[in-house]
Amino acid sequence: MTASTRTFGLEAIAEIFQQAKDENRAAFLPYFPIGYPDYDTSLDAIAAMAEVGVDGFEIGVPFSDPLADGPTVQAATQKSLENGTTVKTCLQAVHKLRERGITQPMLMMSYANPLVAYGSEQFVIDAKAAGADGLIVPDLPPEEAAYFADACAREGMALVFFLAPTSNDARIQLVAENARGFIYVVSLTGITGARDALPADLSQTIANIRRLTDTPLVLGFGISTPEHARMMNSLVDGFIVGSAMVRAAKEGVDAVGKLAAELRNSLG
Amino acid sequence: MANYLKQGASVPDERGYYGDFGGRFVPETIIPALDELMAAYEEAVDDPAFVEELLHLQKTYTGRPTPVTFAKRLTEHLGGAKVYLKREDLAHTGAHKINNALGQALLAKRMGKQRVIAETGAGQHGVASATAAALLGLDCHVYMGEVDIARQQPNVFRMRLLGAEVIPVSSGSQTLKDAINEAMRDWVTNVRSTFYLLGSALGPHPYPKMVRDFQSVIGHEARQQIQEEAGQLPDVCIACVGGGSNAIGLFHAFRDDQDVDLIGVEAGGYGVDTDKHAARFGNLNISRPGILHGTRSYVMQTEDGQIMETHSISAGLDYPSIGPEHAYLRSLERAYYTSATDEETLEAFQMLSQLEGIIPALESSHAVAEVIKRAPTMPKDSVILVNLSGRGDKDLDTVIKALEG
Numbered sequence: 273m274t275a276s277t278r279t280f281g282l283e284a285i286a287e288i289f290q291q292a293k294d295e296n297r298a299a300f301l302p303y304f305p306i307g308y309p310d311y312d313t314s315l316d317a318i319a320a321m322a323e324v325g326v327d328g329f330e331i332g333v334p335f336s337d338p339l340a341d342g343p344t345v346q347a348a349t350q351k352s353l354e355n356g357t358t359v360k361t362c363l364q365a366v367h368k369l370r371e372r373g374i375t376q377p378m379l380m381m382s383y384a385n386p387l388v389a390y391g392s393e394q395f396v397i398d399a400k401a402a403g404a405d406g407l408i409v410p411d412l413p414p415e416e417a418a419y420f421a422d423a424c425a426r427e428g429m430a431l432v433f434f435l436a437p438t439s440n441d442a443r444i445q446l447v448a449e450n451a452r453g454f455i456y457v458v459s460l461t462g463i464t465g466a467r468d469a470l471p472a473d474l475s476q477t478i479a480n481i482r483r484l485t486d487t488p489l490v491l492g493f494g495i496s497t498p499e500h501a502r503m504m505n506s507l508v509d510g511f512i513v514g515s516a517m518v519r520a521a522k523e524g525v526d527a528v529g530k531l532a533a534e535l536r537n538s539l540g
Numbered sequence: 541m542a543n544y545l546k547q548g549a550s551v552p553d554e555r556g557y558y559g560d561f562g563g564r565f566v567p568e569t570i571i572p573a574l575d576e577l578m579a580a581y582e583e584a585v586d587d588p589a590f591v592e593e594l595l596h597l598q599k600t601y602t603g604r605p606t607p608v609t610f611a612k613r614l615t616e617h618l619g620g621a622k623v624y625l626k627r628e629d630l631a632h633t634g635a636h637k638i639n640n641a642l643g644q645a646l647l648a649k650r651m652g653k654q655r656v657i658a659e660t661g662a663g664q665h666g667v668a669s670a671t672a673a674a675l676l677g678l679d680c681h682v683y684m685g686e687v688d689i690a691r692q693q694p695n696v697f698r699m700r701l702l703g704a705e706v707i708p709v710s711s712g713s714q715t716l717k718d719a720i721n722e723a724m725r726d727w728v729t730n731v732r733s734t735f736y737l738l739g740s741a742l743g744p745h746p747y748p749k750m751v752r753d754f755q756s757v758i759g760h761e762a763r764q765q766i767q768e769e770a771g772q773l774p775d776v777c778i779a780c781v782g783g784g785s786n787a788i789g790l791f792h793a794f795r796d797d798q799d800v801d802l803i804g805v806e807a808g809g810y811g812v813d814t815d816k817h818a819a820r821f822g823n824l825n826i827s828r829p830g831i832l833h834g835t836r837s838y839v840m841q842t843e844d845g846q847i848m849e850t851h852s853i854s855a856g857l858d859y860p861s862i863g864p865e866h867a868y869l870r871s872l873e874r875a876y877y878t879s880a881t882d883e884e885t886l887e888a889f890q891m892l893s894q895l896e897g898i899i900p901a902l903e904s905s906h907a908v909a910e911v912i913k914r915a916p917t918m919p920k921d922s923v924i925l926v927n928l929s930g931r932g933d934k935d936l937d938t939v940i941k942a943l944e945g
C-alpha cells in the first residue's frame with residue numbers, strides 16, 4: 273500500500289486505537305530518532321519494528337538542546353545531528369518509509385525551535401505530504417501552539433499535547449479540549465529514559481485524567497520491559513517506548529526488531 | 541526605600557509576552573509549578589513583611605545602596621562625556637546577581653521549598669545562590685558547564701565553601717546554555733520539592749519579569765543617585781547583556797525617560813562577522829526569533845533551527861539567546877544594542893583598572909568598552925551612566941592567559 277491509498281492523519285490514528293481496543297490491548301507506538309546510529313540504519317530499524325506489527329511510530333527529529341530527554345535519547349540525537357540529519361532529511365525519511373510500504377501512523381516528534389525555524393505551517397504541510405500523520409512537541413503547551421494547531425486542523429493532522437502527574441483539573445481540561453489524536457501522558461515527573469519500575473501512583477494519575485476526558489491516553493517515559501507493556505493493557509489506550517528502543521539499536525537492527533516483537537507479543 | 545518591585549510596566553501581558561517575545565514553551569510537567577510560582581510571587585510583593593525583609597537584607601547584608609562613582613580620570617582620558625559607574629561590583633559577592641538570588645531564595649523559603657537549584661555561567665549567579673541559600677538555610681545545587689568550571693575556578697571553590705554542590709555539565713558546549721538544560725531537567729524531575737532559582741531575565745514566564753523586578757533596584761537607586769552626583773539624568777545608560785538581567789535592572793527605571801538612551805552591549809567575541817561571538821542582535825544572518833529555554837526571543841541558530849555554540853571571553857555573556865524583554869525594547873527602538881569584541885573588552889578591563897583602581901568583571905568590561913568608544917564623541921557636559929555589574933577577581937586567570945598568550 274502507498275501513502276495515497278492508506279487512511280491518513282487523525283483517522284488513521286483513531287483506527288489503531290479502535291483496533292487495539294477490539295483486541296483488548298493497548299496500542300504500541302515506539303519512538304525512534306532518524307539518523308541514529310546512521311540514517312539508513314534508522315530507517316531499517318523502523319522497518320523492522322513495522323514488520324513485527326507495532327501500531328504506530330513517533331519519528332524523532334533531532335534537536336541540539338532536548339531538555340525533556342534523558343541521556344540515552346540525548347546521546348542518540350546528538351549523534352544524529354553529527355551525522356548531518358536535518359528536519360528536511362527527517363521528512364524525506366518518512367517518505368522513504370512509506371515507499372517501502374510501511375502503513376502505520378507516524379507522528380513527527382521534535383522541539384519547537386527546529387519546527388518554527390522550518391516554518392510551522394510549512395512543516396505541517398510538508399510532513400503531511402511526506403506521509404506523516406501528526407506532531408508531538410514536548411515544549412509546546414496548548415497555549416503556545418496556535419500556529420501549529422491551525423495548520424494541523426486544516427490538514428487533518430494530529431497534534432498531541434502532554435499531561436503529567438502534576439497536572440491539575442484545569443490543565444487536564446485545557447489539554448483535553450485542544451488535543452487532536454491522543455494525549456501523551458507522562459508517567460512520572462522527569463525526563464525520558466528507561467526505568468526498572470514504573471511509579472506506584474500511576475493508576476491514580478491515569479484515573480484522574482480519565483475522569484475528565486474520553487480522548488485516547490498514551491503513556492510514555494520509563495516503559496521498557498514486557499512486564500511494563502503488559503500492565504498497559506488495562507491502564508491506557510496506548511504506550512510509547514523510546515530509550516529502550518534506542519538502547520537496543522546499539523546492538524543492531526535485529527535487536528530493535530526483537531525487542532519490538534517481545535513488547536508487542538506481551539500484549540496478547 | 542520604596543517598594544521597587546512594583547514599578548509599573550505595561551509588559552509582560554498575562555501570558556508572559558513582551559510584544560512578540562516571551563511566553564512559556566516548557567514541558568507540561570512544570571507548567572503547574574510556573575503557575576504556582578507566579579501566584580506566590582504576586583502574593584509576596586504585595587506582602588509588606590516580605591518586601592521589608594528583602595529591603596532589610598539588601599541594606600544590612602548586601603550593602604545596598606551601592607554607590608554611583610564619578611570616573612574622573614577615565615572621563616579626562618576619554619575627553620568627552622562625564623562617566624559615572626553604578627557600583628554593583630561592591631554588592632556582597634561581587635556582582636548584581638545577589639539582588640535576584642536573595643529575592644528568589646526568600647520566595648523559595650516562603651513557598652516551603654527546601655531544595656534550590658541554579659545554573660551558572662561565570663559562577664556569579666551560582667555564588668549568589670549559594671550565598672543566599674547559606675543565609676536562609678536552604679540546600680543549594682548549582683549546574684555549571686565543564687568549560688566554565690575550568691575558566692572560573694575561584695567561583696567554583698567559593699560555591700563549595702558556601703556549602704553548595706556544584707554539578708559539572710558535560711553535554712553540548714559545556715557552558716551556560718547546557719547548564720540551563722540540566723537545571724531544567726532537574727526541575728522537571730524534582731518539581732514538587734524544588735525551587736529553580738534562575739539567574740537571568742530569561743526562561744519561561746514569570747522568570748523574565750520576576751528577575752527584572754528584583755534587579756530593578758539597580759536603576760531605582762541609580763536614577764536618584766545620578767541626579768544627586770551629576771545634577772541631571774544621564775544622556776545614556778550602558779550595560780552589558782548576557783541573558784539581560786543587569787541591563788534590564790538598570791534600564792527599567794529609565795524606560796519612561798524618553799531622553800535617556802539605553803544601550804546594551806553584547807559579547808562580540810572574535811567579531812560579529814565570525815561565528816565566534818554571542819551577539820544575538822549583532823548578526824541577523826545567524827540569529828533569528830526562535831525558542832530556547834522556554835521563551836521566544838532572538839536565538840543564534842543554524843538554518844535548520846539547531847542552537848549554535850557561542851563564544852565570549854566572558855562566561856557570563858556566552859549564551860545564544862537573550863531575555864525576551866530586550867528583544868521587545870529593541871523592536872520598539874527604545875533600547876539599542878551593540879557589541880564589544882574580546883580584544884576591546886580586555887583593553888577596557890585594563891583601562892578601568894589603571895585609571896580608576898577598579899578591576900571590573902569581564903562581562904562588565906564589555907559595557908566599559910562601549911563607554912570608551914562613545915564618550916569621546918559626546919559633549920563634555922553630557923553624562924554616561926554605566927552599570928559596573930561585577931568585579932573582576934574571578935577573571936584574573938583568564939586575563940593573565942589572554943594577555944600573555
Ligand SMILES: Cc1ncc(COP(=O)(O)O)c(C=O)c1O
Pocket residue numbers: 635636637661662663664665739740741780781782783784785786787855856857901903904929930931
Ligand atoms: C558580573 C556579571 N555581569 C553580567 C553578567 C551577565 O548576565 P546578565 O546579562 O543577566 O546581567 C554576569 C553573568 O554571569 C556577571 O557575572
